[in-house]
Amino acid sequence: MTKRTRARHSEKGATLAELAVAMPILFLVMLGAVDFGRVWSEGLALSNAVRAGAQWGSESTEAAQDVAGIKRMVIDDLRGTIKEAEIDRIQITRFCECSDGSSISCDDRCGLVQPRTYVQVRIDKKFETLFHYPVVPQEVNLVRQARCRAS
Numbered sequence: 001m002t003k004r005t006r007a008r009h010s011e012k013g014a015t016l017a018e019l020a021v022a023m024p025i026l027f028l029v030m031l032g033a034v035d036f037g038r039v040w041s042e043g044l045a046l047s048n049a050v051r052a053g054a055q056w057g058s059e060s061t062e063a064a065q066d067v068a069g070i071k072r073m074v075i076d077d078l079r080g081t082i083k084e085a086e087i088d089r090i091q092i093t094r095f096c097e098c099s100d101g102s103s104i105s106c107d108d109r110c111g112l113v114q115p116r117t118y119v120q121v122r123i124d125k126k127f128e129t130l131f132h133y134p135v136v137p138q139e140v141n142l143v144r145q146a147r148c149r150a151s
Contacts, residue, residue: 003133028133035129041126042082043142049077050121050146057119057147064119067092074121082125089124117150 053074057064070092075084096117097103098110106117123143132138 008027031131032094032133035131035133038130039127039142041138042125043144045078045081046123046125046142047146049074049143050123052077053121054119054146054148057092057094057121058150059151061117064094064117064150067094070119070121074123078150089122089136091124093120093122095120096119110115118147119150120145120147 023141053070054075057066057070063069063118071090074090078084078087088091094106094117095103096106096108096115098115099113100110104110104115108115122143125142127140127142129140
């Protein structure tokens with residue numbers, strides 16, 4: 001065997017060794033990217049759902065009182081992306097303020113004027129990574145909230 005042939009054979013072995021070291025690292029990076037994409041997608045779906053619920057409740061002061069209808073709107077918006085059983089909590093709150101920003105019961109009046117009615121929708125969901133990564137928490141609490149003024 002010539003020197004050139006021996007050098008080529010040793011390079012093939014080195015390339016295989018480098019590949020054996022790099023593959024697990026590349027695989028871990030790929031799984032991390034998949035999990036990052038999952039958490040991003042779920043967070044976006046939750047944001048859209050709370051916004052849809054708050055907008056539906058803000059259609060009128062009567063709609064703002066329909067907690068079941070707002071919750072149904074949130075769950076319908078999540079259909080196909082997140083199952084209802086995976087959601088820890090859906091919280092729907094109606095509150096009122098006077099024009100100066102002071103809180104007031106929705107049944108009271110601000111002088112001669114009706115108070116401003118707001119609907120706030122909040123979702124809490126735990127996100128779990130596919131695998132345990134070093135230095136990265138395996139569970140992340142996703143919390144999304146939206147608030148709209150009822151017309």
